Amino acid sequence: EVQLLESGGGLVQPGGSLRLSCAASGFTFSSYAMSWVRQAPGKGLEWVSAISGSGGSTYYADSVKGRFTISRDNSKNTLYLQMNSLRAEDTAVYYCAKIGQLEPTLGLYYYYYMDVWGKGTTVTVSS
């Protein structure tokens, strides 16, 4: 069974740091891009970051660029999100997601979609 399990959430003061982990199982981890998505209390989904299967390419939302770093250890089947300079507005449930892909019959780009999600880990930034 394909599974993702996030950990590392908690309460942190503004300006502090936290590292989230996402343990993957049931699929060939290194073959898939992965992503982090967050949801602030009572709000919608916000894409945060993504990383290619090899780890060689990373992508960030403007709201976290320069503060968050996504990485992966394919030997441990684990995805990470290092969060620095945390702000109150970073308070959210953080989900990791496996990115599925479909080769296009026409067009240049693969279709990407988040086909497996973890249950999430809660990050609270407050003094």
Place this chain on the structure above:
Amino acid sequence: DIQMTQSPSSLSASVGDRVTITCRASQSISSYLNWYQQKPGKAPKLLIYAASSLQSGVPSRFSGSGSGTDFTLTISSLQPEDFATYYCQQSYSTLLFTFGPGTKVDIK
């Protein structure tokens, strides 16, 4: 950056109703559009990818259509388990994603 909008932001419907949710992109995204369902306290679930492809295991009452800037998610006959919030998401810019603001479907 590509911005996504959804309408309506919420709707009330009855079991058995046909429900349509609209998603619009700020620029053409071809068919690089996904739909997700989220229930309170749960992780999102993929319903539709590439605008119209049904994810494995998703009931056939869900369907997606559209291309370019305008897309729709249709539930042909609303079931009790379909009351949830629905999000569209663009994936045109490789691994740079954007979600729509969501549409909450509740019971009339």
